[in-house]
Amino acid sequence: MIAALLLLALQQPPQAAETIEVRRTIIDARVHDDDYELIDDLEAKDFQVLVDGKEAPIESVTWVSELPTEEAIFDDTGNELSHETVQAPGRLFIVFVQTDFTREHDRVIGEMGVLQSFHALLQTLQPADRVALFSFDSHLKFRLDFTTDHALLEKVFPTVLAIDQPLPPQPAEPPSLSSLLTPRELADAGSSESALILLARKLRRIDGAKTMLLLGWGMGDVIGQRPIITAQVLRSAAELASARVTVHAFNFGIGHQMSAGLAEVAFDTGGFYVAGPAAGPFSAMENSYLPRLESMLQGHYEIEIRSPVPVNLRKVHRLDVRVRQGGYTVIAKNSFVDVP
Numbered sequence: 001m002i003a004a005l006l007l008l009a010l011q012q013p014p015q016a017a018e019t020i021e022v023r024r025t026i027i028d029a030r031v032h033d034d035d036y037e038l039i040d041d042l043e044a045k046d047f048q049v050l051v052d053g054k055e056a057p058i059e060s061v062t063w064v065s066e067l068p069t070e071e072a073i074f075d076d077t078g079n080e081l082s083h084e085t086v087q088a089p090g091r092l093f094i095v096f097v098q099t100d101f102t103r104e105h106d107r108v109i110g111e112m113g114v115l116q117s118f119h120a121l122l123q124t125l126q127p128a129d130r131v132a133l134f135s136f137d138s139h140l141k142f143r144l145d146f147t148t149d150h151a152l153l154e155k156v157f158p159t160v161l162a163i164d165q166p167l168p169p170q171p172a173e174p175p176s177l178s179s180l181l182t183p184r185e186l187a188d189a190g191s192s193e194s195a196l197i198l199l200a201r202k203l204r205r206i207d208g209a210k211t212m213l214l215l216g217w218g219m220g221d222v223i224g225q226r227p228i229i230t231a232q233v234l235r236s237a238a239e240l241a242s243a244r245v246t247v248h249a250f251n252f253g254i255g256h257q258m259s260a261g262l263a264e265v266a267f268d269t270g271g272f273y274v275a276g277p278a279a280g281p282f283s284a285m286e287n288s289y290l291p292r293l294e295s296m297l298q299g300h301y302e303i304e305i306r307s308p309v310p311v312n313l314r315k316v317h318r319l320d321v322r323v324r325q326g327g328y329t330v331i332a333k334n335s336f337v338d339v340p
Contacts, residue, residue, distance in 0.1 A: 023311060024059065025051075027303040028209045028244055028270060029321055029332035030296060038298050039328060040065075047330075049305050050320040056305040064209075065299045066091060067126075090128030091211065091297075092146060092175065094199065094245070097160040098192055098216030099137040107217045110252030110276060111161055114215050117285040118157050121213070122150050124294050132177055135160035136216075140189035140198065142181055145172035175206040192219050193232035196265070200239035204339060209300065212240065212271075213293075214249040218258025219265065227260040234335070237268035238316040241333035247271040248296065250289045270333040272296065296331075303332075311338045 027049065031039040044061040097114070100107035125131070131153050133144035143166050144156050159166065171178035180202040189195040203210055219236075221228040240247060249266040251259050251274070263273040272292055276284040309317065321332040 023307040023338065025056075025305050025307055025336065026244060027301075027305065027319070027321060027332050028246060029301045029303055029330055030270070030299075031301065031323055031328050031330050033328055036295065038295070040299055042301065042323070042325075044303075046324055047301075047303060048322040048324060049303065050322075051305070051307050052309050052318055053320075054308040056308050059304040059306060060302075061304075062302045063299060064302055066297050067299065090126070090130050090148065092206065092208065093125070093129060093131045094203070094210060094212045095131060095133050095157075096196070096199070096212055096214050096216070097133075097135045098214075098218075099135050099161055099163070100217060107253050110217060113276065114250075114252050114285065115158055115161070117290075119154060120286055120290055121293075122154060124290055124297065125150065130172070132172075133157065133160070134195075134199070136189075136192050136195050137163055138190070140186045140195035141166055142169055142177070142186055145169045145176055145178045147172060177202060180205060191232070192216070193230070193236045193261075196236040197232075197239045200236065200243045200245060203240075203243040203245055208244065209302075210243065210245045211297070212245050212247045212269075214247050214262065214265065215252060216249070216262055217251065217253030219261025220258055222258060227258055229260050229264050233261045233264055234268070234316060235337075237265045238335040238337045240265070241269045241319075242336045242339055245269060246296075246333070248289075248293055249273045250285055251275045252285075268333060268335050270331055272331075313338050313340060 031042060033039060040063045042061065042063075044058045047058060047061060049056045049058060099111065128148060130146040130148050131144070131150070132146045133153065133156060135141045135143060143159055144153060147153060168183070169178060181198075185198055189198045220230050220233050237247075247266045247269040248271040249262040251262050253259070253276075259273075259275055266273040274284060274289040274292065303321065307317075316335050316337055319332070319334050319336055321330050321334075323330045
């Protein structure tokens with residue numbers, strides 16, 4: 001009997017070993033001191049990352065400079081000859097402008113202020129930076145693929161105020177969004193939130209960190225004069241964060257009734273939010289938004305972690321990035337979704 005059981009056991013196919021999928025996530029983070037000076041010399045031991053309340057193992061921490069640097073030139077004997085300016089690799093920017101389809105008076109005033117400030121905004125960028133341009137009124141409109149031609153961008157930008165149906169933009173050299181977005185998808189993105197989710201899912205397919213400049217008047221909903229941050233707002237923020245898109249939002253809507261949604265998307269992706277004052281959005285962009293943008297674009301940490309929680313494609317995971325040293329503040333995305 002025992003021999004028969006042993007023979008039967010040997011005839012059974014081997015059981016597959018249980019495997020656990022290890023998901024790695026890259027977090028783009030910035031750290032500043034009490035004087036808002038960026039800190040660029042931290043290591044993995046200086047950070048702590050929690051995913052849904054559980055500590056995540058940190059695989060690596062790398063500082064990435066986004067500004068031109070000076071490198072010394074030496075002769076064959078090791079004597080320093082001169083210094084050379086090395087340009088940082090071109091960054092990817094997505095400019096997303098909410099145009100008010102109803103032409104509400106205060107929002108139109110805000111839109112005009114953004115037009116006046118756009119030239120100053122371009123001055124914050126490096127020559128190799130590539131910019132794509134989108135607008136939203138009744139649906140998402142794709143106006144310019146990634147380009148380094150900032151003069152062309154300045155020429156095309158005023159069209160964001162047009163209630164029109166623009167022709168598909170000229171495809172850019174890789175990375176390009178033209179090959180990823182179809183006219184049907186653009187037409188079906190019938191809310192700002194769904195438009196951001198669509199862009200996030202396409203931008204996932206482009207490696208590296210991206211920056212979105214979200215210029216708008218509001219997101220979410222208003223019930224009984226009370227602003228509501230909807231599930232779609234939270235989902236759009238998490239999708240953008242998973243695509244490594246940091247959103248810096250500027251609210252040119254003078255009423256600010258729906259400002260909470262814009263602020264939520266910015267904060268959840270590790271960006272900042274600025275509201276244009278009733279005195280005029282032109283001065284707010286020039287005096288508040290652009291200086292903060294220049295400061296944030298000096299550099300960032302890439303923190304690679306192993307997620308300590310199971311994969312759940314329907315869940316918005318909460319993320320908490322901390323710096324162990326007192327007196328420092330870390331700015332990073334605080335949500336993400338698992339990518340299929």
